[in-house]
Each structure stands twice: as structure tokens, then as C-alpha cells.
Amino acid sequence: MAETKSTNYAIECRGITKSFGSVKANDNINLTLEKGEILALLGENGSGKTTLMNMISGIYHPDQGTILVNGEEAVINSPTDAMNFGIGMIHQHFKLVEVFNAMDNIVLGTKEKRRKPKVLKQEIVELSRKFGLEINPEQKVYNMSVSEKQTVEIMKALYRGANVLILDEPTAVLTPQETEKLFEILRKMRDQGRSIIIITHKLNEVMAVSDRVVILRKGEYIDTVKTSETSVTELTELMVGRPISLEIERLEVDRGDKLLEVVDLTVYREDGTKAIDDVRFDIFRGEILGVAGIAGSGQKELCETIAGLMRPKKGAILYEKENIIGKSPKEIIDLGIHMSFVPEDRLGMGLVASMGMTDNMLLKSYNKNKGIFVDKKPAKKLAQDLIGKLEIRTPGTETPVRHLSGGNVQKVLLGREIESSPNLLITAYPVRGLDINSSYVIYDLLNEQKKKNVAIIFIGEDLDVLLELSDRIMVLCHGEVTGIVAAAETTKEEIGLMMTDSVRGEAEAHG
């Protein structure tokens, strides 16, 4: 890494253009990354952020334009080339081998001789300490939480001597605490002279961590601004192209009858651990019940138990005073209970990735067809309606949904559940990783359902949103309900405390 020319730029992109078929993903984009800075790359879904970064990291080739590394023109043909230039990228979908441990994933593909595990382990631990990362080199990836997997990815890049680190939406799946920890690590790296590009559309994070911001919109370069000289409002406007309000409206709807009552519900996971512990709550028509909690506190199991996918050990779920435990998922759907769960990898549940929108709509409605043949017309019409109504960006109703970007997939999923006119809608992480505009479309959708007297269980991770949107908030901690509070009368701090309070208690109990 000899510096031949003195330049302040670790990376410079000049006039980068890249097309996929007829779609211009990047159109004449300029970007500079200074040494020792954190640069935020801001833009909505489909604005070309990831495409641009993929070209810097050697996954794609630019059709036009040049990339300069340390002031010299660089031809980056593969991830290996990028690594040789000291560029490491942490992808949104982690590129890790699940059955390997952290250590094997970190050394994978490096040129050095294979060393004794003991020596290697020591080396990795030392490197991780330098930046304040916590890692267990011998843990298998499939046993790791999302944030631990991310740590392995970061270690992978550092181990290969990355001077430039690109992170693609690193906080999309992290809790507020994990995010703060990550930012602390990024700042430490910056202070040690490394350069960091962070792709995001969360404005408060841009403000919190970055030094400068590059804004892209629909594949075009819009502007570069200094974080200290800008504001959330200005950034929003640059990103969306028009001023938009960041207020979420809490509709005042007269709440109706009690629709669902959960009594003393206890559920065990397949591995025998307790997922839900004596949970008791109720929900009324025309109400949004927010569910807060650290990831893995029993949210998923709660959803699945109500939807009939998991059997509880004890307790009852009374739906209009009738116990629905023991009913099949289909019977429960027929009662009007619909669930949309957006898992961490976004595509895992609810939709068939290789089928188009039409077929995915059919999944829930084909039973209602008479005779042995499937009538595709209503499903196709529904798909087209959804595309128009939710502004879903897709080439057509028959394009496999896995080719859609994350936000659009989520709109398809939620749209389908809402169109089946539910009485109770359970939605988990519906805005996970979505940009501002799409998130607000989804909040509006939920409010619209509330107006129609639907009871909504909204499981979320962004406490600000939960506080603004919900009527009441239930806090889960290790499968227990630590409190149910009126959203208008509580604070973020109070909820945060309920999310972690008993965690501390339990840590003590375990010694």
C-alpha cells in the first residue's frame, strides 16, 4: 500500500454509470471518500446505493466512469481485487458460511498458510480488541445472533487489512443498543485512520455517526453535504425530492369490543427452552397494540401461537370468547386472523420467493375457487391493484418476488394480508429496512385498517414509531410481559427500562 501521490481521498468515483437492461441504476455518479472519515450514503430504496458500492467492491463492473483508490486509477474486477486495494464490504445479506465457526469464516480465502487454530485464535482476539469488537472465534455462525454475525463480517474485512470499510445498511436488523455499539466501533476505526462508507436511510443515524453525507435519488447523484451543516429536514428533502412530514399520526378511533384475550399463555420452543412465560393481554377492535422488546424475547413465538403454527403448553387464546387453541392455521385464517411476519432475512416467511405476485396472492385465496381449476384473474387484478396502491416497483405481476427489492417485498406481503379484510392483523417488523417513504405508506395502511375497526398487533423495533403509532404498548422481556402501558402517557426511557430491567435481574440470577 505504498502511497505514490499525496491525496486526501481514499476513494474517488468519477462519472460512474451502470445499467441493468433498460434500467439505469447509476447515472454519472461522483463521490469522494476522505481518509479517516465516516461518509453516509443516503437514498431511498432503489436509488442505486448498493449498486454503486458493489462496483467499488468488485461485484459489478461500471459501464462508464473510473474509480480512483488513493489517487490512482484502479481496475476492480473482483472482490479479491477490491481486497488487494484495501476495500472491504459488509453486505446487507451476510456472506458467511453457516456451518463454519467465526475463525474459519474470517480466514476463508486468504492467501496465508493455514495456521494452528490456537495461534489464529489469539491473533483474531487481539485484532478485535484493537477496535473494541467482541467475538468468540470458535462459535459456529448458525448459533450467532445477527449482531454477532455482523461482527464476524467486520472482522473478516479487518483481518484482510481493509482501510476502507463499506457497510450496507448495517443497522437495519440491529437493536438500538447494538446500533450504538456499532457506531462506537466505527468511530474508533475512523480515529485510527480508516475510512468508512455507511449506506443507510435512517436519518437520525446519519446525523449521529457521519462526517459527510452523499445523497442519491433514483440512480442520480444529488449532493454532498457536511453533517454538521445540515438538518434532518434538509436531508429528507434532498433524498425524497420534496418536503415530507415526519409526523406519524395516531388516529383517534373509538375502540370497540374486546376481540382477543390471551390468558396465561406459556409456550416452549422446539429445543425445550421457554419462549413465552405466562403471558396475559387483550386487544380491542380499532386498536393498535404495539409490542416492544429486544429481538428474540418471544415475539415470533407469540405470532406463531396465535396463528396456530405453534402449540402452547398451557393457557388460552380467546377470540370473541372462543378458545382457538387447537384449531388449524387455516381455520384461524378463516376466522379473520391474519399475520404478516417480516423475518430478519425478510424473505423467509409468507411469500414464495420464486413465484410472481399473482401466484403469491393465490396462495391465500385459491381455496375459495370452485371446481378443480385455479382462476388466476382475481389474483392478477389484486396484484395490479396493490402495485398501484402501494407503489410497488416491479417489472410485472409475474416477476418472481425475490427479484424485488426488500421494501417492495414487504409491501406485497402486508398488502396481501390487508386485502383479505382481516379482523385481527398481526404484523411483525413491517418496516424492517424500509426507507422513509415506504415506511409511511405502511403506517398509513395500518391506520386505515384501524379505522375499519380492525384490531392490530404491531410488533416493532423502532421505539419512536411504536410510541407514535400504537394506542397501548406491551413490553416483552424473555417471554414475560413486563408491562402494558398507554403509549400517550409513557416515554421511550420508561419502555427501554422495561425491555432491559429484568434482563439485568436474570443475568444476576444466572451469576
Add this chain to the structure above:
Amino acid sequence: MEMVIKFIAAAVISGTPLLYGTVGEILNEKSGHLNLGVEGMMSMGAVSGFMVGYYSDSFLLSLIAAFLGGAVGAAIYAVLTVTFMADQNVTGLTLTIFGIGLGNFLGLYYLGLSESGTLKLPEKITGQMRSINIEGLSNLPVVGKLLFSYNPFVYLGIVIAIVLWWYLKKTKTGLSLRAIGENPSAADAAGIRVTKLKYINIILGGGICGIGGVYCAMIINNGVWISNSVGGFGWIAVALVIFAAWSPVRAIFGSFVFGAFNILRYYVPSVGIPEAFYDMLPFLVTALVLIVTSIRQSKENSQPAGCGINYFREDR
């Protein structure tokens, strides 16, 4: 007692082609390619190895030709699935049909050339196929018969299996290969040359299958050329991969167990069970094994996660 020892020794001899097929297929699957063409690759190895041996009188040339025969089959498969991303299942099945057909076709052609109407390997080669005889070891009671009384193929197969186990488990290239089989995009992002390693290992695996093929022609068929010379061993090998839980060392044990099923008929007193039952037995056990192993779930001992899916870098 003597009967039992004889039975075990016979099982090893009968199971050896399975060992080659299984180990070759493991290498394919570890590269992320479910290659159903094992039977075809074995057939191609059988015919090339047999014919080269027949005309050259050289055991070594025959062995090399068998390896190349299987490797050519695997190379066709690799070009179609790795480079052109054809469906792996369809390509593998087609390779089986092609390989068996090619073997039979060439066999008939050379039979036509022979004056006696049969093709039998010369004594110079079959002589080398006989069981080894190590002074002082092979004559030992029990142990001698069980460990030191086989033809060279058996030992070669075991050595190949152990070397491959070591290669997969202990070397850097092995680590890279396993990463490719599990998650090619992760391997790619880590700077591993995915396509190159896939080609090398698929072709190597095919070559190993080819040696298993010529074993069938030389030993199972007693050095006389017959059509369909591999006779279904390739299919059992595909299933044995699952039985061996993708470990070349466990494949040694697995193939000898299945070898035992193959020869069971000669060692049980006939109590009116029809011959056809014994023909069916290995396949029946294969089916049972598939059911049992599909229940067992362990992440490390299961099929590589990327197996069966072609990798295209720019796909999402």
C-alpha cells in the same frame, strides 16, 4: 467363524466400486453440485479402462484411462452446470443415460472387432488384479484374511478416501471448497475462485468414479466385457453419500456394509427366498437409509447448503 471372515472379505471386495462412486460423488456435492451422473461416469470409466487395458496389456494405462473416462463425463457435466448453469438434476440424469449408452455402444463395437465374439482381459492384467500376498502378513489367521488379502484397488480406494478426508478437513483448499458448497456467494466475496475450484473438484470426483467403473468391469464381471457393466452401483453410491453423511471416511464403512448386502445371497442358507429378493435388497436398504437419515438433523453432517443450486454472481 471361517464363514464370517469369508463373508466380510467378500463384502469388502463387492463394496469397493461403491466406495469409489461415493467418494467421487462426495467431492461433487462438496462443490455444491448434486451430480446424479455417477452411474454414467462409472460406465465411461469402465469402457475406457477396459478397452485400453485390453489393447495395451498395461494395468497402469488401464487405470489412467478409467480415470480419464470418468473425468471426461464429469467435465461435460461441469461445463453444462457450472458455466452454462443447466439444471443439475436433469444434467446428471442425462449424463447417466449418455454414459451407459456410450459404454454399451463402444463395448459392442469392440466385440464386433474380436474374433471370438467375447472380450476378456489378458492374463497380464488380471494377474495384477489378484489379491495381494504379503509374506508373513497375508498368512496370519483371521487378520491376514481380513486386512491383507485384497486386490490393489481396495487399498487404493481406502487411501483415496482418507486423503480426501484430510484434504477437505485440514487443507486451505478444502476449507475453500466446503465454503463453496455451503455458500458460493460467501466464498466469492472472500476472494475464492469459485468456478475454478468447482471445475477441478467435479472433474477429480468424476475420475474417481471412473476407477470404480473399471473395477466393476475387471473384478465384479471377472474381466469379461458385458453390457451395462456397472449394473446400478452408481445409483447406490449416490444414496451412500447421504448414509456417509458427506464424509469420505464414513464412506469406507458405508460401502462395505452395502457390499455385504450385495453378496448376502451366497452366504445365507436358501430357504426359498427368490433370487430377485436379493437383487432388490441393496436398493430397499438404500430407500430405508434415505428415510432414516432425512429424520436425523445436524447442520455439520448434512448436505452442503448450496448443493443443487447453480451459482451466478450477479443474481440476487
